[in-house]
Amino acid sequence: MGIQDIIEGKKQWRAHVARVKxxxxxxxxxxxxxxxxxxxxxxxxxxxxxxxPGIVDFFEEGAAAGKGVLELIGSDVAAFCDDLVKDSRTYADVYQESISANPDTNKK
Structure with missing residues (x-):
């Protein structure tokens, strides 16, 4: 990753934050x-x-339609998030795999 990639990443993140604001x-x-x-x-x-960015797109569309945020996602924010990432590999999966791969770590 070069300096140009870092600069571009920061520009993209700042634009993302501006959309959220x-x-x-x-x-x-x-x-x-x-x-x-x-x-x-x-x-x-x-x-x-x-x-x-997809969540921000979804929220912008909902706000433009005049809907409340809880109308879009429901009252359980965590459940909505879990549904979004249900098919993705998470840090919890990586941790579980590392524990399964090295069973001696549990013995002390």
Whole structure:
């Protein structure tokens, strides 16, 4: 990864954050909670993948249609996030694989 890639990545992230800040306040709150949750349990490719920009696209469409954020995703934000990443490889999967591959780590 060269310096140009880092600079481009920062530009993209700043543009993404600007889109989030342009959302209505209730959408921003829910997005930030989803982001926190997904960074804890989400897919390995979350920072570089299409999931976060896709959520912002979805939220922009919902806000433009005049819908509340909970009308779009339901009242259980974590369940909505889990459904988004159900087919993705997560950090929890990697951890489980490492434990399964090395059974001696449990013996102390």
């Amino acid at each position: 342009a959302l209505p306040p209730d959408y921003q709150i829910v997005y930030k909670e989803m982001q926190k949750y997904l960074f804890k349990v989400g897919p390995i490719d979350l920072p570089d993948g299409p999931l976060l």
